[in-house]
Amino acid sequence: MSKITPSPELAAVVRRWNLAVQNQDQAVLMNMLSKSEHLRYQGSADGECWSGTVFRDGFADHVREIPEFDWDEHSLEAFECGEVGWAHCSATLTFASNGNSTPHRFTFVLNLEDGIWKMVQLHVSNPMSNLEKIGVEHEALNALVEAARIGFQQDQSDGIASVMFTDIADSSELTRKLGDHEWADIISRHLELAEGIIVSHRGRLVKSLGDGTMSIFTSVQDSVDAAVNLQRRNASIDTAKILRLRIGIHTGEVIQKDEDFFGTVVNKAARVTDVSGPNEIHVSDVTRLMLDTDPNGWFGPPKPVLLKGFGGRQTVYSLNWT
Template identity: 65%
Template sequence: MSQGIVPSPELIAVVRRWNDAVRLKDRATLVNMLSSSEHLRYQGSAENEEWSGQVFRRGFADHTKEIPDFEWDEHSLEAFECGNAGWAHCTATLTFASNGKSAFHRFTFVLHLEDGVWKVVQAHVSNPTSNMEKIGIEHTALNALIDAARHEFQHDQTEGTASVMFTDIANSSVITRRLGDRRWAEVIADHFALTSQMIEANRGRMIKSLGDGTMSIFASPQNALRAAIEIQSRNAAAASDAPFGLRIGIHTGDVIQRNEDFFGSVVNKAARVTDISGPNEIHVTDVTRLLVGAEDNLVFRPPASVSLKGFGGQQVVYQLDWSEN
């Protein structure tokens, strides 16, 4: 049976060690982390930064010494592996001490297991220039596809792409014992009313309540995330004799509607993402994160690989830092 592609926390750690070694100009670590193969390759931003084999392995550490000292602000890092091969993609802003200027950079890596140790066999670093500046055009085909996915589902459809959001009150059984059933029923009723209001204000629809949680659906991931932020913010600011923490999870994909309810693996995955969230946290899947563009000005923490019940391998999720939005 062929091995599948899975997210790799191990390779994330390897790449971070490489990035630190570049920043610290750690020659021994850099040489050790590079493959000894003559097929080793490197592509940099400058015109002549194309090196290969042992020339690159021996000389890259000297190349890093020529780079002015810089501060490193990582924006994203994800890595995957399949058998003996792995790859990673990273984005970061580098701020140089020599002139105080900051520049956005992208990095990609290909890695290979050599004698049980991950080694870099290909590295690419770029300081991107826009297509409009380079060739006078902007590529729009992929963006158009993503925009279509963002807005495909309408509430009168029975099938389509939508964002599913679950909310759940953390440690509710403990609170119930403290307050008693009657008072807790009042708290839940008020909470559901407020949650429904926030969902509808963001063009969503509450599908059902589930004990002390809710399930809702949105035509776009942006609306789902805005609703989640408002729900967490209003809950945190509420004055109550029964404060509680909320867990929220969101996933986007194809859903099927039957008899005013929704079904499919998207619904199940959104529920599992909620399960791994802590009190006062919002987690979203990598698909939802992809469909929310940078123009939406949402703050996410670095991706994490987690196990979700019923879903094989490691799954990539992002925590939305709602207090910063």
């Protein structure tokens, strides 16, 4: 039986959806919708209850009718269990048409179709307070949530970040061929180069892992630029034929404890690196989605892969750095 786990990956997918709605990007929205006849949508207005082909065919026109608005996200959490995921989001929307700022709540159900998360159910609502609805305000759960939040913040922190792993292909064989002393010298110079490039792209080297590195970036673009620069710089030096790098990047919510980082995002970034061959870079679909555009034409088509420890097929993208 699959385990329910928090999913920064789905949170990023939902943010991409919300941005596409705000920008009225109909092509992205249509691509993110499930093709299943069980697709369902429940809006905030009376009668906004659509399904299947009717919803798919009409949703683009529905989005065009939405006045321009600013989006202020308050919370977003997402979970997955096997090939099914769900998310809850709250935000305030301020519409240019009348200047009104209105709180909204959104829930999403997603299904993994051919390795890509697709929206299969969406629900939008405008919250009404319990005091207004039933004359009673509930406070007990709010107090518990606040207490839990304070306890969590005392010894660790979290946030959205891009995690990048680097690894040298066939390092064990190279060590045997070159000998420990020569190999140690080569690796020392390589790690110095890697750290310099990571820092120059506003990243942080978390730790070296023998012949590889783990680093973290607050900007997705910085992580991708660092990966490309590292491959290019490595290819230009005299040890290029020896040091063939494999790089993987995944983006999501990480947890920091002392000087290290933990969570499923870190684990998945390592697994994305595992599917990279010598002189290759791969990124997760979340990392690719959060970049929105690809002005340099770096990314290849989506590739479904199996990542150890992650159920079902996952989607990654190769990054052509040459």
